Amino acid sequence: MKVVTGIPVLDDLIDEIPNGKTLTYWINPEVEGDVFAMQTIYTNVEEGLKCAYTTITISPESILAEFEEFGWNVKDFENFEIVDLYSEYVGYPSKYKYSANPLKIDEVCGLLKNVLEEFDVIYIPISSIIDVCGDESISCIESIFKLVKEKGKVLITSFVSWPYPEKIKKIVGDLSNAIVKIGGIHHRVILGYYYGLVKVDWKNVKSKSILFKLVRPGGVRAYIPKILVTGPYNAGKSTFVHAVSNVALSVDRLGTTVALDHGHLEYKGFSIDLFGTPGQERFDPILRMLGKDALGVILVVDSTKPETFPRAKQMLESVTHFGLPYVVAANKQDLSNALSPEEIRKKMYLPEDVPIIPISASKGEGIFKVIDALLDILVGSWKEGENEFEIST
């Protein structure tokens, strides 16, 4: 039997989840991540595999309704079953063939092992089981992981990374053969969501981060983050966009941009779209429109022209209104009268924590440091997390 994840890009990377393996969706607690396992289960149900979906903190009816909202009519398939640990927990008799009272962990463990015998692919929300049954239930979970390997089945789990003891995280991390991390890009609030493969022990793959949106119906859809490149007239925005992009296009007339510069960049596993805005004031409405969709802002200033800084500041305010993080590219550092980043910080009254990167867009110097600085703000937490696991390459 060939089991897949059903998640865009992931299946291209890992091809399949071999029998006897466990794949864990490792979910940031502030991000809606249940859908990943649902999508995986549905995809395999459709392929005719026998799949079981365990629920403990959500009623089976709600789960089925949620599947349906995504357009996945699992109910209509005979090869799909719910494992109901919810009903008895809240004091109702269960209507489902497979059910147990989660307050009796041995009963739960026994049930899950039986289910494992009967089905090809099973889903268990590990962290929810720990939340309800207590930290001790990790030993039951350990035994299930081992059984999966023995019986040659496929286990899909989700682990919401609440601040559990390191020991628990380590057990789950070590026993999972593959880990897909699902996280948020945040700057005060969560502005976007991504997933990425951080561990896989049956194949050599390059790690990759993919931004996603949830679509109902549809499920997980990958999308490309937009970064806005803004700044005063003649600061070097178009030059910058062209210098960092793999492909780029500008609509210029008489040397000034009259529509958007658009560049696309593949960088450190991210697919990024850059939009350079025109610098002239009459285009400001476009700026506001773009800001709504963007994930971050690069403000390009001409370091030799302090008289343009007030205008730069004004442009910054119209986009940071949307709560977007930004970095400043202090351009034209190749010219002898260029101000230093610290002089610019003072003259523009920028807070200490705003990165100001000295660059020369025309010479291509320092330009990727700008992208790095922005990614660092956006996905800083991601990189932290990366160190938790070995990525096999």
Added chain:
Amino acid sequence: MNMGVQESILPGVSLKKGSNIMIYGPTFAGKAMFTRTMFKKFVKAGYCGIYVLTRESAEQFIDWFGEEYDSNTVKIIDCVTKSMTGDAKDTEAIKRETVMNLTGISAKINKFLEEFWRKGNRNIILVFDSLSTLLMYLNLQTVFRFLHILTGRVKMTGAIAFYIVEEGMHDEKTIVTLKQLFNGMIEFKEENGKKFVRFVSPFTKTDWLEIHVDEGGVIIT
């Protein structure tokens, strides 16, 4: 954008942005009504609000809120309806979750925060009514982990949040553990048929103030 707003919650007490406050007292002391009245006052003053309900439905809350209810500025997470019927529909402003599904609650709060934030709203109030309901279904450790993340987010966002806890329903250890997460507490008591409230934090303690509670709201005398 009005960054300076620091609505007062009791005479002489105003909160810094990013504060997490426990609302603590015996049942029927007027905690819920006090908290709602305060929430409404914040919203009227230009705040955006998120209300997490575990004891009544979104519809009941909106009824109470009355004509001033605006789904653009007041968002509700209803943890009652779904546990009972399972098929109530979500809307832009009302999301339903079962009370044990902390991941769902957490993700939904964050969705609303993002929405406010992207619209340029920086003044945000959050109410969790109540933690005691969560503790009926989930152990202290689990609830603590959830709150650890949530209070951290409130701090980072510069919102102001209130969490209702019933006195007398939990053991001492629970209360002590929860208190670590909060910057202060609005405490309630009832004596000789009269209701009182005060504010307590590591740095200040106000006198007890008498309050009058009815269906419409709370008046401090």
